[in-house]
Amino acid sequence: MADSVLRLLRTLNRGVAYLIGIMLLVCAAFVLADILLRQVGTSFGGTDEISGYVMAIATAWGMSFALLELSHVRIDLLRQKANPLGRSLFDIFSMIVMTAVVLIIAYQCWPVLERSIINGSNANTPLETPLVWVQGPWFAGWVWFGIVSTLTTLSALTLIVQGRFAESERAIGAFGEADML
Amino acid sequence: MITYTAVGLLGMLALSIPVGIVLFLLGIGIDQFFSAFPLLRGLGSLVWSSSNSATLIAIPFFVLLGEILVRSGVAARTYAALDKWVSWLPGGLVHANIATATMFSATSGSSVATAATVATVAMPQAEKLGYDPKLFSGAIAAGGTLGIMIPPSINLIVYGFLTQTSIPQLFLAGLIPGLGLALAFVVMTAIICTLRPSLGGPRRTFPLSAMMGALLHLVPILLLFTAIVGSIYKGWATPTEAAAVGVAGAFIIAFFFGRVDFAMIGQATLGTVKITSMIMLIVIGASFLNFTLASAGLGRELQGFLNGLGLSAISTMLVIVLIYIVLGFFIETLSLMVVTIPIMVPLVVELGYDPVWFGILMIVLVEMALITPPVGLNLYVVQGARTSGNLSDVMLGVIPYALVLLLMAGALLIFPQIALFLPAFLS
Numbered sequence A: 001m002a003d004s005v006l007r008l009l010r011t012l013n014r015g016v017a018y019l020i021g022i023m024l025l026v027c028a029a030f031v032l033a034d035i036l037l038r039q040v041g042t043s044f045g046g047t048d049e050i051s052g053y054v055m056a057i058a059t060a061w062g063m064s065f066a067l068l069e070l071s072h073v074r075i076d077l078l079r080q081k082a083n084p085l086g087r088s089l090f091d092i093f094s095m096i097v098m099t100a101v102v103l104i105i106a107y108q109c110w111p112v113l114e115r116s117i118i119n120g121s122n123a124n125t126p127l128e129t130p131l132v133w134v135q136g137p138w139f140a141g142w143v144w145f146g147i148v149s150t151l152t153t154l155s156a157l158t159l160i161v162q163g164r165f166a167e168s169e170r171a172i173g174a175f176g177e178a179d180m181l
Numbered sequence B: 001m002i003t004y005t006a007v008g009l010l011g012m013l014a015l016s017i018p019v020g021i022v023l024f025l026l027g028i029g030i031d032q033f034f035s036a037f038p039l040l041r042g043l044g045s046l047v048w049s050s051s052n053s054a055t056l057i058a059i060p061f062f063v064l065l066g067e068i069l070v071r072s073g074v075a076a077r078t079y080a081a082l083d084k085w086v087s088w089l090p091g092g093l094v095h096a097n098i099a100t101a102t103m104f105s106a107t108s109g110s111s112v113a114t115a116a117t118v119a120t121v122a123m124p125q126a127e128k129l130g131y132d133p134k135l136f137s138g139a140i141a142a143g144g145t146l147g148i149m150i151p152p153s154i155n156l157i158v159y160g161f162l163t164q165t166s167i168p169q170l171f172l173a174g175l176i177p178g179l180g181l182a183l184a185f186v187v188m189t190a191i192i193c194t195l196r197p198s199l200g201g202p203r204r205t206f207p208l209s210a211m212m213g214a215l216l217h218l219v220p221i222l223l224l225f226t227a228i229v230g231s232i233y234k235g236w237a238t239p240t241e242a243a244a245v246g247v248a249g250a251f252i253i254a255f256f257f258g259r260v261d262f263a264m265i266g267q268a269t270l271g272t273v274k275i276t277s278m279i280m281l282i283v284i285g286a287s288f289l290n291f292t293l294a295s296a297g298l299g300r301e302l303q304g305f306l307n308g309l310g311l312s313a314i315s316t317m318l319v320i321v322l323i324y325i326v327l328g329f330f331i332e333t334l335s336l337m338v339v340t341i342p343i344m345v346p347l348v349v350e351l352g353y354d355p356v357w358f359g360i361l362m363i364v365l366v367e368m369a370l371i372t373p374p375v376g377l378n379l380y381v382v383q384g385a386r387t388s389g390n391l392s393d394v395m396l397g398v399i400p401y402a403l404v405l406l407l408m409a410g411a412l413l414i415f416p417q418i419a420l421f422l423p424a425f426l427s
Helices: A002-039 A047-068 A084-119 A131-161 A165-172 B002-014 B019-034 B040-051 B058-070 B074-086 B093-105 B111-129 B133-148 B154-163 B167-195 B208-233 B239-256 B262-295 B298-309 B313-328 B333-350 B355-371 B377-384 B391-397 B399-414 B417-426
Strands: none
Touching: A002 A047, A002 A131, A002 B058, A002 B239, A002 B262, A047 A131, A047 B040, A047 B262, A084 A131, A084 A165, A084 B019, A084 B040, A131 A165, A131 B040, B002 B019, B002 B298, B002 B333, B019 B040, B019 B262, B019 B333, B040 B262, B058 B074, B058 B111, B058 B154, B058 B239, B058 B262, B074 B093, B074 B111, B074 B208, B093 B111, B093 B133, B093 B167, B093 B208, B111 B133, B111 B355, B111 B377, B133 B154, B133 B167, B133 B355, B133 B377, B133 B391, B133 B399, B154 B167, B154 B262, B154 B333, B154 B355, B167 B208, B167 B239, B167 B355, B167 B399, B167 B417, B208 B239, B262 B298, B262 B333, B298 B333, B313 B333, B313 B355, B313 B399, B333 B355, B355 B377, B355 B399, B355 B417, B377 B391, B391 B399, B399 B417
């Protein structure tokens, strides 16, 4: 059960990460086109604004992928000295804390979107983008991060209770920053 | 409040809670214990405003640029070309390591990526030509640290964003110290290898025609650097736009060498999303901590703290440098910068120093952190590219270069103009 949940989450987030990647590539192309257009005296207008939205959405949705790839940096100086049981206790503790904080963040992000929905706010910019369009996906990304953290924590907890420390370490352990490359 | 933050920070980091999450927790704690107003309600808008940023999208662009360049095959050619130009110096190929790292630093915003790239192409040569592994690998680890000093630099973008300092100014300020460090690394290598030739390897000279032919292989990287940095200073592009130019340039180079395909783009993209999200969790956390500290009256408390210490400005700076060196043994690059910025930068500005200058000083200290054990990322990256030998070889080999970095930190303290001359001269 626990491992199939983790496998599913990984597959889903890999798909999400590809989508974010495509979004970033398109955004880079757009920025590039704008620079070229400016050389001939014209411009799309609003590339800055769009880049900002892309960044906010990419960041929110990328968090879960980074989580499952164990990329969120942890200082594992003490942790690495512990035995497998100790290490998994470090891991599950840090996951529980992380999940709690992520849920608080997602919860606190809602009022931002709520205000835009109620007021029907448009961005105070040349494009006058309706903020709901961009804050909606952004908020959803943080909620998704909350869901993925919660499910990952529960799965890892199950693995630890069953004494499957090696598997839990693969799910929520710590790599050094070096292994990220 | 300062004590609370410092103790809480170190304690929670030691418990191996992710760095970004620790920053959020500290912010929430300050809201609970030190603030008369409910600051937590600002969290949502802060998460939005600090990630909805056309400045920060330069981060994924520069990461992507590096990911493509690493897979483009240009590193091996650059290395072979620089070998022909610098291997006549005492120390031979060790200088090519430093020179290649310097060139890559000028297109890459990350030290780890730079060290990894150079290590992959250089290490097989060391074993083939029978170099002493210590100095050889130490030079790669140290040369790689230039990645965050010589523009473009992801760390300087983050610093500029969090302290509201001009990023083009920071990039300019990093150029002279970065090239100065590269030169000092070369001089240091030559001195060591003149005194103890056994630490280097064979010196080699190449005919002039070969040297001239090699220049051709340096063109892609030099063009890319010129496109990125040139477009910023010509006023054609913001750092973000220049990063997009860099991505296009890297694609062209990779395409030229026949390395562009779906698998490569896919891997580069996944790597970019992973690293960007990792960086952004820390950056958003730091923005929130910054906001709570400022709202809860950090400025006033710092003033009192400084008066209480009764130290002169320069002694305070020495204490700060010492703190970074000690923390640098245990914490790494971006984490080290971001967790200290909310307290250190207001303090330094309060003392009357220029935040651009302090950004550069901080980069030198962070470069040291990258190569000081037990936690020194570049040491592990270089060791990872070796097929035999111990990590201790790299640790020993890097010592002379760590000394050079320490000297540079001292020089910046005594002559701030090393960093500030170029931005002032060009603006």
